[in-house]
Amino acid sequence: MNKEDKIIIRKATFKDLRACAEIFRIESAKSPYNKKKTPKKALEGIREDFKGNDIYVAIIDNKIVGFIMVRVDSGIKNQLWINELWISKDYQGKGIGKSLSLEIENIYKKKGIKVFKLVAHTRKGGAQGFYRKLDYNLDKSMVFMEKTIV
Ligand SMILES: CC(C)(COP(=O)(O)OP(=O)(O)OC[C@H]1O[C@@H](n2cnc3c(N)ncnc32)[C@H](O)[C@@H]1OP(=O)(O)O)[C@@H](O)C(=O)NCCC(=O)NCCS
Numbered sequence: 001m002n003k004e005d006k007i008i009i010r011k012a013t014f015k016d017l018r019a020c021a022e023i024f025r026i027e028s029a030k031s032p033y034n035k036k037k038t039p040k041k042a043l044e045g046i047r048e049d050f051k052g053n054d055i056y057v058a059i060i061d062n063k064i065v066g067f068i069m070v071r072v073d074s075g076i077k078n079q080l081w082i083n084e085l086w087i088s089k090d091y092q093g094k095g096i097g098k099s100l101s102l103e104i105e106n107i108y109k110k111k112g113i114k115v116f117k118l119v120a121h122t123r124k125g126g127a128q129g130f131y132r133k134l135d136y137n138l139d140k141s142m143v144f145m146e147k148t149i150v
Helices: 013-029 039-050 096-108 126-133
Strands: 005-010 052-061 061-074 079-087 115-119
Touching: 005 096, 013 039, 013 052, 013 061, 013 079, 039 052, 052 096, 061 096, 079 096, 096 115
Parallel strands: 079 115
Antiparallel strands: 005 052, 052 061, 061 079
């Protein structure tokens, strides 16, 4: 990606989902996510998600290089969940994740959204540091809990 390459951000269509599924499948297989999905399962998953979420894609030189998936909270009117944000490896660290996030803030601010929420991985390779740079803070009213039974 060169400085003159223009990022286009637009709402995803059904046809875009295959490219998004591949980015998700490849990037989420890495640490700390370690998801193992076949191309078929990844595509089925994102097609299912597409029914209830809005997806926006980032395009450079006619190629989808990342996407963000969001959903307005079903219970709290002014709140939006950022459910996924994935940038293809070769395009990470070039401002695309930030552009997608800021575009979402702009679009949904106009729709009355005031609170943007997400779950971020705290481990190395996770996105907590990225979101902190974008002025996201910890929601101290919530904590993940779990119990493993054998
Ligand atoms: C995390 C991710 C979405 C960030 O998108 P990106 O396009 O690579 O990030 P940007 O280039 O827009 O970075 C914006 C700023 O955040 C910083 N940043 C990016 N990723 C970071 C990370 N993982 N930790 C800390 N800071 C990070 C950048 O250095 C940059 O800082 P600057 O403004 O001071 O220069 C992307 O790298 C990615 O898809 N990673 C793998 C998957 C993932 O973790 N997804 C989120 C789970 S849903």
